[in-house]
Amino acid sequence: MAFPANFVHSSVLDSPALDLVTDSDFGLAFPESDQTELHSADLCDRLCGLAGMREFSDEPIPFGDHGEQVNGFGDQGRSDELGSLDSLMVRPQRKRVITHAQRQAANVRERKRMFSLNEAFDQLRKKVPTFAYEKRLSRIETLRLAIVYISFMTELLNNKGKSPIPE
DNA sequence: TAGGCCATCTGGTCCT
DNA sequence: AGGACCAGATGGCCTA
Numbered sequence: 001m002a003f004p005a006n007f008v009h010s011s012v013l014d015s016p017a018l019d020l021v022t023d024s025d026f027g028l029a030f031p032e033s034d035q036t037e038l039h040s041a042d043l044c045d046r047l048c049g050l051a052g053m054r055e056f057s058d059e060p061i062p063f064g065d066h067g068e069q070v071n072g073f074g075d076q077g078r079s080d081e082l083g084s085l086d087s088l089m090v091r092p093q094r095k096r097v098i099t100h101a102q103r104q105a106a107n108v109r110e111r112k113r114m115f116s117l118n119e120a121f122d123q124l125r126k127k128v129p130t131f132a133y134e135k136r137l138s139r140i141e142t143l144r145l146a147i148v149y150i151s152f153m154t155e156l157l158n159n160k161g162k163s164p165i166p167e
Numbered sequence: 168t169a170g171g172c173c174a175t176c177t178g179g180t181c182c183t
Numbered sequence: 184a185g186g187a188c189c190a191g192a193t194g195g196c197c198t199a
Contacts, residue, residue: 096179102185107176109186114174135198138172173196181188 098106121139128145130137137145 103177106186111175113187177192
């Protein structure tokens with residue numbers, strides 16, 4: 001990625017970046033965005049500020065501390081128990097009645113779906129610029145940083161056509 | 168210990 | 184009818 005390598009974010013959630021998730025707000029975040037060029041250091045500082053970045057670090061980003069939890073059926077017992085209870089309880093009529101086997105199959109499909117969703121999040125984590133950070137981005141942090149990043153790059157592209165301002 | 172994050176289950180709704 | 188998608192509930196793990 002052509003973005004500054006040491007460009008990373010930190011606690012996006014409790015940062016001003018949360019106020020920048022819309023394009024309309026983006027201009028407020030980059031008040032000097034009419035300038036043709038933003039130096040990489042400026043860019044770094046600015047996005048760091050926006051996203052509430054922590055300090056730079058050279059440490060590698062620890063990905064995959066969990067996620068591929070194919071065998072994670074921690075609630076299996078509880079769910080089976082509840083399922084059996086459900087069959088005994090008097091419930092209001094439902095539109096669709098499914099068998100235990102169908103419910104189990106649906107659970108498997110849902111796990112697969114969530115797994116693929118997390119794979120997509122992992123791919124997105126690799127695309128957004130981050131500091132070598134001691135903790136991987138959460139899903140919500142990943143989304144919000146991606147929004148800020150895309151907005152910034154869009155702004156950068158828009159400014160590229162304008163005449164440069166001599167320094 | 169409280170709060171954040173996540174995995175999983177579950178039932179409802181939409182779509183094919 | 185059945186699969187995909189979604190949101191709520193729940194419990195486990197981790198960190199400040």
